Amino acid sequence: MDAPPLLTRAVDTAMDRSVVLGYTSIGSGVRRRFWPADPEPGSLAGKRVLVTGATSGIGEAMARSFLDLGATVHLLGRNPDKVSDYARELRLEVPNADIVEEVCDISDLDAVRDFATDLAGRVEALHGLVHNAGLMPPERTESAQGHEMSLAAHVLGPHLMTHLLRERLVAGPGSVVWMSSGGMYGSGLATRDDDEIEYRRGEYKGVQAYARTKRMQVVLADAWATELAGTGVLVESMHPGWVRTPGVSESLPTFDKVVSRLLREPEDGADTAVWLVATRPASGGEHFWHDRAQRPTTFGWQREQDPDLRARLLEYVATVTATPRLG
Numbered sequence: 113m114d115a116p117p118l119l120t121r122a123v124d125t126a127m128d129r130s131v132v133l134g135y136t137s138i139g140s141g142v143r144r145r146f147w148p149a150d151p152e153p154g155s156l157a158g159k160r161v162l163v164t165g166a167t168s169g170i171g172e173a174m175a176r177s178f179l180d181l182g183a184t185v186h187l188l189g190r191n192p193d194k195v196s197d198y199a200r201e202l203r204l205e206v207p208n209a210d211i212v213e214e215v216c217d218i219s220d221l222d223a224v225r226d227f228a229t230d231l232a233g234r235v236e237a238l239h240g241l242v243h244n245a246g247l248m249p250p251e252r253t254e255s256a257q258g259h260e261m262s263l264a265a266h267v268l269g270p271h272l273m274t275h276l277l278r279e280r281l282v283a284g285p286g287s288v289v290w291m292s293s294g295g296m297y298g299s300g301l302a303t304r305d306d307d308e309i310e311y312r313r314g315e316y317k318g319v320q321a322y323a324r325t326k327r328m329q330v331v332l333a334d335a336w337a338t339e340l341a342g343t344g345v346l347v348e349s350m351h352p353g354w355v356r357t358p359g360v361s362e363s364l365p366t367f368d369k370v371v372s373r374l375l376r377e378p379e380d381g382a383d384t385a386v387w388l389v390a391t392r393p394a395s396g397g398e399h400f401w402h403d404r405a406q407r408p409t410t411f412g413w414q415r416e417q418d419p420d421l422r423a424r425l426l427e428y429v430a431t432v433t434a435t436p437r438l439g
């Protein structure tokens with residue numbers, strides 16, 4: 113039976129105020145008693161979904177959930193062996209699994225251009241695109257085009273891919289989900305200075321670069337939602353919670369140990385993305401989701417996003433990816 117809305121709201125607010133409760137398995141465990149219904153079985157039959165970073169952690173679980181709902185899943189990873197190993201495993205586990213193996217380094221703009229152009233020639237419509245691939249480099253490294261790696265993999269590559277697959281998404285119409293992070297709450301955007309956006313000066317801190325590019329993803333999702341308004345394409349960003357994945361154990365080993373028993377399982381981390389693509393909920397206002405509900409993009413004590421910095425980011429992204437500037 114549905115809980116009374118007042119109680120639901122009270123529990124949800126308490127979870128939001130306590131990060132430890134809300135982001136852990138306790139949060140998803142409690143909220144799932146009240147959250148909106150699961151997608152109908154077979155709801156993605158005949159639909160086509162592309163998942164980046166699909167051979168590990170949250171992406172791996174997400175690919176499986178999309179297949180279980182009947183979708184054709186394009187499994188995208190950087191390493192062809194890992195992609196084909198996971199595809200083979202899924203074909204054994206999921207009867208009639210329709211999987212397309214895709215290889216692309218999302219941080220490499222030339223590779224993204226080649227991949228997306230090729231995919232657009234192979235498919236008529238795309239119903240889901242989840243920008244899930246992510247990383248937290250401990251030191252400043254650069255992509256093939258010389259961009260700071262977390263900026264390239266979280267922001268520039270996914271933006272270019274969205275641009276190049278735009279017509280296929282409109283034909284769906286599809287849903288685009290940016291897998292951001294609650295870590296973005298701890299960061300604003302960069303200043304107007306290109307060297308700062310690219311972390312070319314000062315001490316590089318991987319956690320900071322990660323959080324800032326996750327904040328940028330939220331801004332990009334919002335800008336794309338505006339750009340595609342009226343086309344039927346949904347664009348959202350989300351936080352998966354704190355999830356037990358190879359990414360977390362490699363990049364944040366201490367955090368992984370301390371909260372180990374409270375981490376969510378990868379299926380829980382993938383849940384909101386799968387639910388968004390499969391149910392296409394009506395969405396207005398802020399396009400940031402966690403546990404099947406829209407959440408604010410700033411807490412009360414934070415300043416609203418500076419519109420000048422937002423504009424500067426969108427201009428920078430457009431310039432380096434050679435795409436039209438989003439509004």
Ligand SMILES: NC(=O)c1ccc[n+]([C@@H]2O[C@H](COP(=O)([O-])OP(=O)(O)OC[C@H]3O[C@@H](n4cnc5c(N)ncnc54)[C@H](O)[C@@H]3O)[C@@H](O)[C@H]2O)c1
Pocket residue numbers: 164165166167168169170171188189190216217218219220243244245246247265291292293294295351352353354355356357358359360381
């Ligand atoms: N696990 C968590 O607690 C958590 C919390 C918040 C946000 N996230 C986000 O969820 C997403 C998935 O994270 P995860 O924890 O499953 O990590 P993971 O490291 O287990 O998986 C990430 C995948 O992305 C791939 N990837 C990285 N760079 C790539 C590139 N340039 N091109 C193609 N693929 C690339 C990796 O190879 C890997 O397969 C990330 O975007 C991460 O920022 C995770």
